[in-house]
Amino acid sequence: MIEKLVAIKDRFEEVGQLLVQPDAMSDMKAYSKLSKEYKDLEKIVKVYDEYQNVIDNIASAKEVLQTEKDEEFREMAKMELDELVPREETLEAEIKVLLIPKDPDDQKDVIMEIRAGAGGDEAAIFAGDLYRMYDRFIETKGWSKELISLSEASSGGFKEIVFGVSGDDVYGSLKFESGVHRVQRVPVTESQGRVHTSAASVAVLPEVDEVDFELNMKDVKKDTYRSSGAGGQHVNKTESAVRLTHLPTNTVVECQDGRSQHKNYDKALQVLRSRLYEKELKKQQDEIASDRKSLVGSGDRSDKIRTYNYPQGRVTDHRISYSVHNLPTVMDGQLADFIENLRIAENADKLQDGSLE
Incomplete structure (x- = not known):
C-alpha cells in the first residue's frame, strides 16, 4: 500500500508542475483533465501525508519508551501512543477506501x-x-x-x-x-x-x-413526425419530433420536447448513444462478474x-x-x-x- 501511495504522491507533484507550465492553458481540454486529476490525487495525498506523520510520531514515541528512563517523559509517550494508534487505524481505513478504483463514469452527466x-x-x-x-x-x-x-x-x-x-x-x-x-x-x-x-x-x-462509444450511423434509421401534446399551432404544422431506431438492436428513441427538429435529433442521438453504451457496459460487467454480482x-x-x-x-x-x-x-x-x-x-x-x- 505504501508503494502505491508514494507513486500517487510522485504523480501529484508531477501534475502540479505541468499545471504551472507557461503553455499549460493552450489546450483547455488537456488542462481541465489535469486539473481534475490534481484534485482527485490531492485528496489521497493529504491523507497520506497525515498518515506518514502519524507513523513517524508513533515510531518516536516507541523509541522514547525503549530508551528513556525519566518516568514523566515515558508517561507522555504512552499518552501520545494512546492517541496516535487509533488515528493510524482510522487513516489506514480511509486510505483503503480512497484507493478503491473509481468508476470512470462517476463524473459523467x-x-x-x-x-x-x-x-x-x-x-x-x-x-x-x-x-x-x-x-x-x-x-x-x-x-x-x-x-x-x-x-x-x-x-x-x-x-x-x-x-x-x-x-x-x-x-x-x-x-x-x-x-x-x-x-x-x-x-x-x-x-x-x-x-x-x-x-x-x-x-x-x-x-x-x-x-466513449462509436456509433455507426449507417445502423441508425431516422423518422420525423408531428409532436403531440402542448405547443399550440406549431405542434400541428411541423414535423419537429424525431424517432431514431438502431437497427441491429432494435433500440428506439423518440424526442419531441423541442420545437427544432435539429435539437430533437441531437437529444435523441445522445439518448441512443447512452442506451447502447449502457448495454455494452452491462455485458462487460456480467462477463467480469459472472460468478458474483456486486x-x-x-x-x-x-x-x-x-x-x-x-x-x-x-x-x-x-x-x-x-x-x-x-x-x-x-x-x-x-x-x-x-x-x-x-x-x-x-x-x-x-x-x-x-x-x-
Whole structure:
C-alpha cells in the first residue's frame, strides 16, 4: 500500500508542475483533465501525508519508551501512543477506501428514464412522484436538468419521462437509483381504502459522446413526425419530433420536447448513444462478474431495489436492508442518506474483493 501511495504522491507533484507550465492553458481540454486529476490525487495525498506523520510520531514515541528512563517523559509517550494508534487505524481505513478504483463514469452527466410499471393509473402517478423526488434532489445539489421527452398519463403522472442531469459527480450519486421502485399505498381511485402495490422503473444512463462509444450511423434509421401534446399551432404544422431506431438492436428513441427538429435529433442521438453504451457496459460487467454480482453495482432494472410504504411511513432499500421512517422527507428529495449508505456498501464490497488501485 505504501508503494502505491508514494507513486500517487510522485504523480501529484508531477501534475502540479505541468499545471504551472507557461503553455499549460493552450489546450483547455488537456488542462481541465489535469486539473481534475490534481484534485482527485490531492485528496489521497493529504491523507497520506497525515498518515506518514502519524507513523513517524508513533515510531518516536516507541523509541522514547525503549530508551528513556525519566518516568514523566515515558508517561507522555504512552499518552501520545494512546492517541496516535487509533488515528493510524482510522487513516489506514480511509486510505483503503480512497484507493478503491473509481468508476470512470462517476463524473459523467446522466440521462434518467422513469417509466410506469405494474399498477395502471397508480403506477403512472407514482412515476410522477418519483420524478418530483428527483427534481427536488437535483435542485438541492445545484445540478441542472433538461427535459428530453415525456408521455403524460390521463389520470396524472407519467407513462414515461426522460430527462438529462448535469453537474459534479452526477452519475456517481444517481447510479444507485437504477432499478424497480415499488410503492404500497391506498390509491386515490380506491374507494374501499385497500392498500395497493404498484411499481415504476428508473434507469440512470451515463451520458457518452463519440469518444466513449462509436456509433455507426449507417445502423441508425431516422423518422420525423408531428409532436403531440402542448405547443399550440406549431405542434400541428411541423414535423419537429424525431424517432431514431438502431437497427441491429432494435433500440428506439423518440424526442419531441423541442420545437427544432435539429435539437430533437441531437437529444435523441445522445439518448441512443447512452442506451447502447449502457448495454455494452452491462455485458462487460456480467462477463467480469459472472460468478458474483456486486452488492449494489449491478443496476439491473429487473431488481426491486426500494419500497415506499405509505401506511407505515417507511422507505426500505432492499439491496442493503436499510430502512428509514421519514417517507415524506425522502419524497421531498432528501436522498443523501440512502446514497451515502449505498456508497459505503459498494466500497465495502470492493474492499472484500481486494479491489485496490
